[in-house]
Structure formats: structure tokens, C-alpha cells
Amino acid sequence: MTGVSARILRPDELPARDRGAGARTVPLVTSARGATSFLNGVTSFEPGAAIAHHVHNVAESVVVLQGAAVVDIDGTRTPLRAFDTTFVPAGIPHHFENASAGEPMTIFWTYAGIEATRTLVASGERGRIEAEQPDGAEPVDIVRESARITVKPGRENAFEDAVAAAATLFQRAHGARTFVLERSHEHPLSYRLTVGWESVDDHLSGFRGSPDFARWRALIGDSIEGLPEVEHFEHVLTAF
Structure with a gap:
């Protein structure tokens, strides 16, 4: 997909x-x-x-x-x-x-x-x-990529605009399902980008190996300190 x-x-x-x-x-x-x-x-x-x-x-x-x-x-x-x-x-x-x-x-x-x-x-x-499911279709278990990103002082608006511009790159990627950016209240230069994927491989072997990944990094490159810290998470529990 x-x-x-x-x-x-x-x-x-x-x-x-x-x-x-x-x-x-x-x-x-x-x-x-x-x-x-x-x-x-x-x-x-x-x-x-x-x-x-x-x-x-x-x-x-x-x-x-x-x-x-x-x-x-x-x-x-x-x-x-x-x-x-x-x-x-x-x-x-x-x-x-x-x-x-x-x-x-x-x-x-x-x-x-x-x-x-x-x-x-x-x-x-x-x-x-x-x-x-009556047709035997298997549910899709979304894997969430969580990227912690630190932004240079004064570049917050430019970074947020760059992420918004990059959304279409992720949306057309194979297996991409969701794309959410959040900003820390306590540390305003700290952001968390969460991308839902159908599998870890869709992210690491698919998107990261595509030209759109290079475009993504180019869009945010001037605004961030260092590289994003990335982990992948699988759902364990929804209590309410």
C-alpha cells in the first residue's frame, strides 16, 4: 500500500x-x-x-x-x-x-x-x-516511529513549517499511516515526531532508502541540532 x-x-x-x-x-x-x-x-x-x-x-x-x-x-x-x-x-x-x-x-x-x-x-x-472480522482480514498493528528532535533557538517556526511541508513525503510512503508533531511544554526547543507505519521495515528499508527521505532531511536540516533520536514502539495496552 x-x-x-x-x-x-x-x-x-x-x-x-x-x-x-x-x-x-x-x-x-x-x-x-x-x-x-x-x-x-x-x-x-x-x-x-x-x-x-x-x-x-x-x-x-x-x-x-x-x-x-x-x-x-x-x-x-x-x-x-x-x-x-x-x-x-x-x-x-x-x-x-x-x-x-x-x-x-x-x-x-x-x-x-x-x-x-x-x-x-x-x-x-x-x-x-x-x-x-467476518472476512478473515487480519487487523493492522501500527508500529510508531518516535523521533525526538532538538531545534536551534529561533528556528522553531521554520522547523514547524518544514515539517508541515514534509507531511506529503511521508503520506505517499509505502506503509505510512499517521504523522503527528508535538512540542514539549517544559523544553520548547524539544519536539517529538510520531509516524505510524505498518511495519518497521516500511520505515527503515522503505522510506529511509527513498529519495523522499533525503528531501525530508534537507527540509529540516538548517533548523535542528544534531540528528533525530529515533525509536520504534508497538502497542501494548489501551486502558481507556
Whole structure:
């Protein structure tokens, strides 16, 4: 993959996962389709269907698209109609039900992280949402390059402009997914550049061996002290 392409996703053309108990889920935006910071999809409920009480490690928002629903959030049950929207922070037990005995109900859900998990309250069973892909697609585990960069005094604005100009170089690189620059509050000449890659090799053998890497270093060369200090990090835990 060179960059991530825009695409149109049609639920009726995508594989669905039978959740059991009358619920059926179609994942839409996933890491395999380019997501880096959220997941979404739709779940349809047959008349009277409900899913098990559960919690997530990230915030979740749900929009009722069709039908009459009931949401149980930590024991408080609330009826919902089309376009009513919920926000449930991480760690709060909840579930949705179809309130109708004769009509279907559909929700559109969004999780605030590709590492989102679901833990069933009754059993404690826990799994990553992305591991539930109905087409067997493997989730993409982003490797984050963290570069600590020290800037020369008085060159802060020039450096920030150079990084902004370089963003397109990274965006078109094979395997590049995210690009974020942060500045230290305590040490204003210290910056951290974080680039998400599909693999360490995409960075070290791919981007670093390309002409765009030389262009990147040329853009920031006059503004920095020494070379960036680079490490690669893999996700371990998202608690909330």
C-alpha cells in the first residue's frame, strides 16, 4: 500500500458476522481499510434481539439508524428512536436491544481506537473488535516511529513549517499511516515526531532508502541540532 486511498463502503456489499441471538454486524471502516484512530460499522437486530452486557476499553458512540431501541447503560434503561445518539466512555457496562417484537432495528457504531476491545460482563471473556472480522482480514498493528528532535533557538517556526511541508513525503510512503508533531511544554526547543507505519521495515528499508527521505532531511536540516533520536514502539495496552 502506498498511502491510503479514499473509498466508498456499502454495507449490503460487505461480509457480515452473525453475532448470535438475532444480531448481525457489518464492519465498515477498519484498519485493513485504512483506519488509524477509529472503527465503525453497523449492527442489525431482529425483532426482540439483544446483545450481551459488555464494556469497551475505549469510548463508543452509537446512532440508531432504524427502528426502536433500548440501551442499558450501567443498569439505566433508556428507549431510543431513529437518530438518537449515545456516548459511552470506556469501562461503562452497556448493551442494546431491539424494543420491537415485530420490526427490525439497526445501529451505527464508532469506537475511538483501532485497539478497541469488548469484555463480556457475565463471563469476563475479552477480545479485540478487529479480531471479529467476518472476512478473515487480519487487523493492522501500527508500529510508531518516535523521533525526538532538538531545534536551534529561533528556528522553531521554520522547523514547524518544514515539517508541515514534509507531511506529503511521508503520506505517499509505502506503509505510512499517521504523522503527528508535538512540542514539549517544559523544553520548547524539544519536539517529538510520531509516524505510524505498518511495519518497521516500511520505515527503515522503505522510506529511509527513498529519495523522499533525503528531501525530508534537507527540509529540516538548517533548523535542528544534531540528528533525530529515533525509536520504534508497538502497542501494548489501551486502558481507556
